[in-house]
Amino acid sequence: MKINKNYQSSSEEETKKIAKDFAKLLKSGDVVALFGDLGSGKTVFVKGLARGLGIKTTITSPTFILIKSYPIYRAQKSLNFYHLDLYRVNGAKDIERLGLEELFSKDAIVVIEWADRAKTLPKKRIDVFLEAINGHTRRIKIDRRG
Numbered sequence: 001m002k003i004n005k006n007y008q009s010s011s012e013e014e015t016k017k018i019a020k021d022f023a024k025l026l027k028s029g030d031v032v033a034l035f036g037d038l039g040s041g042k043t044v045f046v047k048g049l050a051r052g053l054g055i056k057t058t059i060t061s062p063t064f065i066l067i068k069s070y071p072i073y074r075a076q077k078s079l080n081f082y083h084l085d086l087y088r089v090n091g092a093k094d095i096e097r098l099g100l101e102e103l104f105s106k107d108a109i110v111v112i113e114w115a116d117r118a119k120t121l122p123k124k125r126i127d128v129f130l131e132a133i134n135g136h137t138r139r140i141k142i143d144r145r146g
């Protein structure tokens with residue numbers, strides 16, 4: 001699987017599979033920024049990602065607490081997978097409180113829903129754009145930048 005690619009998914013399961021395969025390419029320090037409207041499949045994508053990273057617990061959206069962390073193993077090292085959801089961030093204070101800058105510099109893999117709401121994103125990151133074409137079809141665009 002290439003990292004700069006466009007996909008079309010016709011089901012929730014297919015989106016999870018794409019994310020699961022993509023997860024295999026992730027390394028410690030990677031930041032994945034998810035963009036797309038409500039219902040475009042960002043959380044579904046994160047669930048597939050988590051599956052690919054070997055996380056066995058169910059991923060639920062961290063909508064109210066903004067951030068959740070899960071222990072993972074990558075190249076024989078234990079690190080954390082952080083799942084952020086900025087949908088409910090309320091102004092600069094909230095963003096500040098999350099300590100994004102610190103998080104981005106960690107030995108971790110970070111995925112952010114509603115990444116457009118973060119004031120700053122690292123230049124080196126992977127953008128994932130999700131777009132609903134119809135009820136079950138999603139366009140998924142993965143772009144490594146920086």
Ligand SMILES: Nc1ncnc2c1ncn2[C@@H]1O[C@H](COP(=O)(O)OP(=O)(O)O)[C@@H](O)[C@H]1O
Binds near residue numbers: 015041136137
């Ligand atoms: N191809 C698809 N990929 C992902 N989700 C899909 C797809 N087709 C239908 N869906 C549905 O769209 C919704 C996506 O929800 P969710 O992942 O929570 O969106 P977001 O986090 O972007 O708001 C789910 O109800 C899911 O079942």
Ligand SMILES: [Mg+2]
Binds near residue numbers: 085113
């Ligand atoms: Mg979501």
